[in-house]
Amino acid sequence: MRLLIVEDERRLALSLAKGLTAEGFAVDxxxxGTEGLHRASEGAYDLIVLDIMLPGMNGYRVCGALRAAGDDVPILMLTAKDGEYDEAEGLDTGADDYLTKPFSYVVLVARVRALLRRRGRTASPVLTVGGLSVDTAARRVTVDGAEATLTTKEFAVLEQLALRAGEVVSKSEILEHVWDFAYDGDPNIVEVYISALRRKLGAKTIGTVRGAGYRLVGDRA
Structure with a gap:
């Protein structure tokens, strides 16, 4: 999952980015606000963490502009303000959730994961495909009941496939959602992780659709 943090408090922004990266997210x-709107409009983000008090363009305007353009990316607003009118204004502009500073990092991560599950149109954090089970909340994967140990990046790639189980997911789509904006390495890195997942989960768990991408089928045989 790829997240965008738009926050002018640099120490806070970098701290959040470091923590969320450790949780397995790709983070920009x-x-x-102006750069945030530009990046959000150009990038394929799964969620935006958006401060309200920003230079250039405040969070309300950024959120309103994205919604006016038809972008339904989940938005979690952050603010140093406190009060029901501020919360109402944030939600009225199209934000999905609201968190007042100072906040608990654990609560922020829980809100992020809840919004991502909601966007996936499922209340359950567990995705099941055949004998494969992917628990997106606990970051746990089992195959026929046996736990498989994955690296953070391996899990992120698998999660993208599991969220669209049965569909073809292109290499570029995986890159967009699992690697951050700064990545400029070999796009064939995706193949490396797909190979690693096949070794750990079963050779036929992930199928290749030539010229199109990969499909999670959950069939190990």
Whole structure:
């Protein structure tokens, strides 16, 4: 999952980015509203963490502009303000959730995961395909009941496939959602992780659709 943090408090922004990266997310960070709107409009983000008090363009305007353009990306608003009118204004502009500073990092991660599950149109964090089970909340994968140990990046690639189980997911789509904006390495890195997943989960768990991408089928045989 790829997240965008738009926060002008640099220490906070970098701290959040570091923590969320450790949780397995690909994270991009910008520090003003104008750049945030540009990056959000150009990038394929799964969720945006958006501060309200920003230079250039405040969070309300960024959120309103995205919604006016038809972008339904989940938005979690952050603010140093406190009060029901501020919360109402944020939600009225199209934000999906609201968190007042100072906040608990654990609560922020829980809100992020809840919004991502909601966007996936499922209340359950567990995705099941055949004998494969992917628990997106606990970051746990089992195959026929036996736990499989995956690296953070392996899990992120598998999660993208599991969220669209049965569909073809292109290499570029995986890159967009699992690697951050700064990645400029070999796009064939995706093949490396697909190979690693096949070794750990079963050779036929992930099928290749030549010229199109990969499909999670959950069939190990």
């Amino acid at each position: 960070v910008v520090h003003d």
